[in-house]
Amino acid sequence: MLLYTLKRLGLAILIVCVAMLLLLSAIHLVPGDPAGIALGPRATPEMRAEFKALMGLDQPFFIQYFKFLGNVVTGDLGVDVWSKRPVTQMIADQLPHTVALTIVGLGWSMMIGIPLGCFSAVHRNSFLDRFTAVISVGCIAIPSFIVGLYALLLFAVELGWFPAIGAGEPGDLGDQAMHLVLPGLAVGLGWVGYLARFVRTSMLEVMGENHIRMARAYGIPTRRITYIYALKLAILPTVALLGVGVGSLISGAVFAEIIFARPGIGKMVVDAVNTRNYPIVMGGVLVTTMLFALSTLISDLIAAWLDPRVRQGF
């Protein structure tokens, strides 16, 4: 198990390094001189050169890359070009909001999606199965910002059940939790559909297997067969899917952060891209990539914990 964990950890680090390489290439390939855009048309060549040196853009590509990686190891992500605040500090302020939002979104989608999928598989081809199929496909098809806007209008503006914007009073956990409900729903709803369909398919496959027939022949109670014997196997592909899915949940979180005017990494990176504030872009993308790599790592470890064949294969 230890060796397995180390192997996965190595893979996670590799993912982050490759992602940063791609990002740096993208920065170089984007048309337009970043200094020119940032400083405006009236800037002198000296000002531009100074600006480029500040962002490290005057050095060769690979030097920039390894310098960046080297700084990351020491926890230094550079400074905001405009406010001169350290990027590490800015990210540390914003990150908890994004992580909380992603986790709540994940919670919403799992809480609704997995039971819905089990239900559809057990009552296969019933009216409710078909009904959930329509709901699921609907959830997949509706973009998260539409869900966000309507949820905001209905539950916050019309009904007033939940607060509309912001992240809540700092220090007041209850208030912050209330502020997470609607954005979380907006982020997670699309995944309700994916999960319901996915869990249904794996459940149906597992329910047809020999060992389930055997458990039935031995009179094991139906609920136990469904929720222990079958679900423990059927959930495995779903766990893997979710590990990857966190990536798309994070990008969904960007929309939710803008609509609900919440602080967060997403909003910060979008603003930084518009002003070509590269240290923040690099730092923000690095942290989200790390989040993504971490979530696949966690999902692999959960799968290994559930499935002894994975656990002992390494």
Add this chain to the structure above:
Amino acid sequence: MSTSENVLDVRDLSVSFNTARGSLRALRHIDLKVPQNKIVGIVGESGCGKSTLINSLLRLLAPNAVVDDNSEIIFEGEDVMEMGKSDLQGLRGQRISMIFQDPMTALNPVISIGAQMSDILYRQKLTKAQKRERAAAMLAQVGIPDSVRRLDDYPHQFSGGMRQRICIAMALMMNPSLLIADEPTTALDVTLEAQIIHLMKELREDFECSMLFVSHNLGLIAELCDEVIVMYAGEVVEQGNVHDLFHRAQHPYTQMLLECDPARISETRKDLPTISGSVPDLVDLPQGCIFSPRCPKRYEPCNESPPGTFEVGGQHSARCFKVRDA
């Protein structure tokens, strides 16, 4: 417990499946008895209804199956067809248990052996430790070394033969009155097959249960069983004790089946004997005898109406007009 000497008495069992093409009549008028402490073998080629028969006994048929109203499955004096949900729960795995064909897929891969075995004992008021103790004792009895430690292992850590031993241990956990073995050695190689059969013979004496042994290995049937039932396309075509059936087979299908047994072929031949033709369509049954299209001995009555069951003598009977006219 019933006083009758038959543990299982199936009378006039007919099962059909609703399919897109119409009603598929998988079993037709099956009569069979399993006497106390005897092993009854069921032989027949693939698709003859063996599995449907077994599933009917435990009421585990697919949702599109329809069981004919006249059908009776009397198990220890009670009709399984009349049983409610809780009675069935008490029946499955407790009074009737089953060994499946493929030990590689019969055990749940993500639940430890000990947990799967203890789960079968959920009906008994035992502590967790007592259940584990029972499970370990059963494993030891079927010849799994170091049984206490191995309770925490998962199915993939055992070989095929070991897994079938575990399945046998699970089947005998509740000391059932009837054990159904569905081709228990088909998925194993010959050496393991011999070991498993030896084990089953040994355990039968310890546990005193009756057995329904499904196989298409005629040699095994001859070695293990007291009585034999030959099935063809959803009907019982011949039944009798093992000696009569192997030495005085009356039904042409049984005779041909015996000729096709590779173990019986003594000289080197280019082609192995086969039964020509294929199993009839069970949606659209022939008017006469079900075997007549493939039967080398058919004559006029065979095409007119299906033959009834005719006694050959004693407990030996066959569904063939030749027996009546002999």
